[in-house]
Amino acid sequence: MAKVKIAVIPGDGIGKEVIPEGIRALEAAGRKFGVEYEWTEFDWSCETYHKTGRMMPEDGIEQLKQFDAIYLGAVGYPGVPDHISLWGLLLPIRREFEQYVNLRPVRLFEGVPCPLAGKKPGDIDFYVVRENVEGEYSSVGGIQYEGTEHEVVSQQAIFTRRGTDRILRYAFDLAQSRPKKHLSSATKSNGIYHSMPWWDSRVAEMAKEYPEINVDQYHIDILTANFVRMPEHFDVVVGSNLFGDILSDLGPGCTGTIAIAPSANINPEKNFPSMFEPVHGSAPDIAGKGIANPLGTIWAGAMMMQHLGYDNIHDSLMEAMETVLREAKALTGDMGGSATTIELGKAVEEAI
Amino acid sequence: MAKVKIAVIPGDGIGKEVIPEGIRALEAAGRKFGVEYEWTEFDWSCETYHKTGRMMPEDGIEQLKQFDAIYLGAVGYPGVPDHISLWGLLLPIRREFEQYVNLRPVRLFEGVPCPLAGKKPGDIDFYVVRENVEGEYSSVGGIQYEGTEHEVVSQQAIFTRRGTDRILRYAFDLAQSRPKKHLSSATKSNGIYHSMPWWDSRVAEMAKEYPEINVDQYHIDILTANFVRMPEHFDVVVGSNLFGDILSDLGPGCTGTIAIAPSANINPEKNFPSMFEPVHGSAPDIAGKGIANPLGTIWAGAMMMQHLGYDNIHDSLMEAMETVLREAKALTGDMGGSATTIELGKAVEEAI
Ligand SMILES: CC(C)[C@H](C(=O)O)[C@@H](O)C(=O)O
Ligand SMILES: CC(C)[C@H](C(=O)O)[C@@H](O)C(=O)O
Numbered sequence: 001m002a003k004v005k006i007a008v009i010p011g012d013g014i015g016k017e018v019i020p021e022g023i024r025a026l027e028a029a030g031r032k033f034g035v036e037y038e039w040t041e042f043d044w045s046c047e048t049y050h051k052t053g054r055m056m057p058e059d060g061i062e063q064l065k066q067f068d069a070i071y072l073g074a075v076g077y078p079g080v081p082d083h084i085s086l087w088g089l090l091l092p093i094r095r096e097f098e099q100y101v102n103l104r105p106v107r108l109f110e111g112v113p114c115p116l117a118g119k120k121p122g123d124i125d126f127y128v129v130r131e132n133v134e135g136e137y138s139s140v141g142g143i144q145y146e147g148t149e150h151e152v153v154s155q156q157a158i159f160t161r162r163g164t165d166r167i168l169r170y171a172f173d174l175a176q177s178r179p180k181k182h183l184s185s186a187t188k189s190n191g192i193y194h195s196m197p198w199w200d201s202r203v204a205e206m207a208k209e210y211p212e213i214n215v216d217q218y219h220i221d222i223l224t225a226n227f228v229r230m231p232e233h234f235d236v237v238v239g240s241n242l243f244g245d246i247l248s249d250l251g252p253g254c255t256g257t258i259a260i261a262p263s264a265n266i267n268p269e270k271n272f273p274s275m276f277e278p279v280h281g282s283a284p285d286i287a288g289k290g291i292a293n294p295l296g297t298i299w300a301g302a303m304m305m306q307h308l309g310y311d312n313i314h315d316s317l318m319e320a321m322e323t324v325l326r327e328a329k330a331l332t333g334d335m336g337g338s339a340t341t342i343e344l345g346k347a348v349e350e351a352i
Numbered sequence: 353m354a355k356v357k358i359a360v361i362p363g364d365g366i367g368k369e370v371i372p373e374g375i376r377a378l379e380a381a382g383r384k385f386g387v388e389y390e391w392t393e394f395d396w397s398c399e400t401y402h403k404t405g406r407m408m409p410e411d412g413i414e415q416l417k418q419f420d421a422i423y424l425g426a427v428g429y430p431g432v433p434d435h436i437s438l439w440g441l442l443l444p445i446r447r448e449f450e451q452y453v454n455l456r457p458v459r460l461f462e463g464v465p466c467p468l469a470g471k472k473p474g475d476i477d478f479y480v481v482r483e484n485v486e487g488e489y490s491s492v493g494g495i496q497y498e499g500t501e502h503e504v505v506s507q508q509a510i511f512t513r514r515g516t517d518r519i520l521r522y523a524f525d526l527a528q529s530r531p532k533k534h535l536s537s538a539t540k541s542n543g544i545y546h547s548m549p550w551w552d553s554r555v556a557e558m559a560k561e562y563p564e565i566n567v568d569q570y571h572i573d574i575l576t577a578n579f580v581r582m583p584e585h586f587d588v589v590v591g592s593n594l595f596g597d598i599l600s601d602l603g604p605g606c607t608g609t610i611a612i613a614p615s616a617n618i619n620p621e622k623n624f625p626s627m628f629e630p631v632h633g634s635a636p637d638i639a640g641k642g643i644a645n646p647l648g649t650i651w652a653g654a655m656m657m658q659h660l661g662y663d664n665i666h667d668s669l670m671e672a673m674e675t676v677l678r679e680a681k682a683l684t685g686d687m688g689g690s691a692t693t694i695e696l697g698k699a700v701e702e703a704i
Contacts, residue, residue, distance in 0.1 A: 076542060081541070081549060082541050082542035082549075082571075083541055083542060083543075083545055083548075083549045085542075086542045086543065087545065091543070113469075114469065115468055115469055115580050115581055116467055116468065116469060116580075117465075117466065117467055117468060117469040117470075118469075136543070136544060137543045137544060137545075138544070138545065139545040139546070141508070141545070141546040141547070142546055143546065143550065148513075149513055149514070150512075150513065150514075151512065151513035151550075152510065152511070152512050152513075153510070153511040153512070153546055153547050153550050154492075154508055154509075154510055154546070155508065155509045155510075155511070155544060155545070155546045155547035155548075156493070156506055156507065156508050156509075157506075157507040157508075157509070158504065158505070158506055158507075159504070159505040159507070160502075160503065160504050160505070161500075161501055161502065161503035161504075162501070162502075188594065188597075189433070189434050189435055190428060190434035190435060190437075190438045191435075191438065191443070191488070191489045191593070191594070191597065192488060192489060192490070192507060192594070193435055193439065193489075193490065193491040193493070193507070194491070194493040194494055194495065194505055194506070194507045195493070195505050195507035196435075196507075197433060197434075197435045198495065198503075198505050219434075220594075220597075220598055221597045221598050221600070221601035221602070222601050222610070222633075224576055224598055224601060224602040224605065225601045225602050225604070225605025225606075225610050226605070228467050228468075228580060228602070228605045228606055229467055229605055241543070242540065242543070242544070242572075245540075245543065245572075245573045246572055246573050246576055246598065248573070249573035249574050249576060249577045250573070250576040250577050250580070250602075252577070253576065253577025253578070253580045253581055254577075254580055258574070258577050281574075
């Protein structure tokens with residue numbers, strides 16, 4: 001029997017509530033297709049930070065190396081400043097394991113009320129491909145004259161050709177594999193003087209290698225408006241770390257709930273484990289109530305199994321999710337229902 | 353008779369088509385209330401760049417100093433790289449004249465089809481207050497190993513306490529003046545290590561001085577999703593140069609058309625002329641067709657007159673705009689009608 005070794009980091013807030021439902025769904029599909037899991041749980045979180053002064057142990061990255069993949073809930077909780085918790089756990093994992101692709105599907109499902117007028121399932125179906133390890137997410141910089149009225153803060157964004165080209169390559173290849181063969185690049189080259197015109201030039205350069213792909217580019221401001229005005233237009237959208245982050249919350253927001261959206265942090269070369277998580281965060285406002293939507297986590301689990309070569313498990317999870325949404329019997333509050341996290345999780349399990 | 357001296361820069365693309373309609377509306381209201389205008393037109397544009405190698409003459413800023421205000425159409429056109437055209441005209445005006453406030457109202461009008469399901473006029477009515485001269489829009493940085501596979505691009509964002517506090521002050525004062533007294537700050541302090549946690553601390557510091565104001569903050573990713581999911585929530589939203597730019601396209605996008613949205617680049621101290629423009633750009637795809645929506649420009653004109661102390665002209669323009677929209681007889685294509693730019697402009701004139 002095939003066996004996959006997964007590191008599980010439930011993390012903070014609703015992370016701890018949705019991960020068990022992800023595991024439930026994966027176990028169910030595993031039973032069906034003869035795949036066994038070895039789950040190893042790590043309690044790395046803001047709670048751990050309070051106790052130990054660290055989000056994860058010093059050798060945390062080392063410990064994770066032996067796993068086939070990492071399954072993460074959410075990181076961040078009031079009481080620990082966000083930049084401390086995130087730079088202490090989520091962001092170093094993305095970086096150290098060169099998970100430079102952040103792949104985030106955006107899809108409107110039957111059964112989920114859409115906030116955009118007149119859209120139906122099928123109208124919204126695209127991928128955001130986000131650069132995941134460099135760019136605007138940077139700890140380079142600092143504060144001069146700190147604490148005085150003369151404070152000056154310098155925040156650098158660092159883009160490299162290697163880092164940019166490899167994410168563009170991934171996005172172009174993905175677009176090439178899809179029927180529409182359409183790639184949209186997010187930019188802001190009219191305002192951001194160095195990095196963005198350069199980004200555009202890398203896109204233009206690579207476009208030459210993919211003559212079949214229809215490439216367009218939008219400044220990030222109008223691009224966000226276009227997500228609302230014409231989501232049908234998009235197929236594969238590639239963006240820097242920050243722009244991809246924004247677009248991959250806004251996109252799912254346009255499909256009714258960001259709680260459904262998954263995030264695959266991929267090291268395509270498979271030199272290191274990849275990490276799979278829901279897009280939503282720890283959601284302190286609803287944490288502990290048992291009402292969080294586990295579908296983002298379940299979908300992330302499906303992507304994890306696809307990455308590991310188990311397409312059958314991926315497909316089975318996706319079908320189950322679609323069935324449960326369509327039947328709309330066990331929807332959580334964010335989707336207009338009143339089911340609990342566990343009820344929705346169990347509904348998916350049954351559908352599998 | 354009162355007389356106002358306005359510098360007019362139609363600029364590029366549809367800028368040249370919408371500005372005459374703005375002037376038409378302002379003239380009509382001026383006749384009604386006894387205000388005369390002296391319009392001085394400048395042909396600074398990408399066309400000028402092609403002829404002279406500059407977007408504006410070397411003493412361009414100096415020439416503008418003598419005016420009460422600047423009325424601008426749009427800047428940027430294919431053939432001149434965006435960062436060249438914008439850093440050669442729009443951005444230096446904002447900077448040299450310390451127009452550090454970019455005020456952008458977002459409002460859903462009766463008569464304009466809304467892309468969000470189930471929203472009615474009144475549901476969406478807030479301001480984006482955008483920092484307008486520093487932050488992520490920066491020419492500080494450069495490229496190392498340029499043109500080789502080792503290229504590294506460093507792009508700095510510079511935030512100063514003076515620059516941040518003065519825009520926050522403006523936003524807090526605006527929130528204080530409104531019934532809801534609600535301020536939302538756009539941040540990304542979980543990912544952007546230096547500038548954004550510091551931005552949050554400045555917001556927290558100033559909030560102490562405004563105990564009546566209900567302050568919240570959202571990371572920019574979820575904030576964009578919330579514009580779609582719960583636009584009613586917002587009253588005054590304050591953001592950095594980049595975040596404000598994004599939100600002030602997305603917000604109007606959620607109200608049906610960004611072509612209606614105005615942008616006031618304000619120097620609150622009135623040491624220098626302020627500048628008023630529509631949010632939309634030069635729109636090369638529809639330029640020359642005479643179908644651009646002039647309402648953003650007309651609304652910008654209204655804001656200009658308010659800034660100069662003519663509330664009566666502002667109110668009269670706004671009422672005329674509302675009437676024309678409500679009657680929906682002369683709407684341009686972006687609002688679902690088939691009127692030309694001039695027809696809509698004349699309809700507003702008549703309504704005045
Ligand atoms: C043209 C561009 C530089 C400008 C900006 O980003 O400031 C525009 O998008 C705006 O919002 O006024
Ligand atoms: C928590 C935060 C640092 C993270 C990010 O911005 O990358 C999150 O928003 C995400 O999108 O995964």
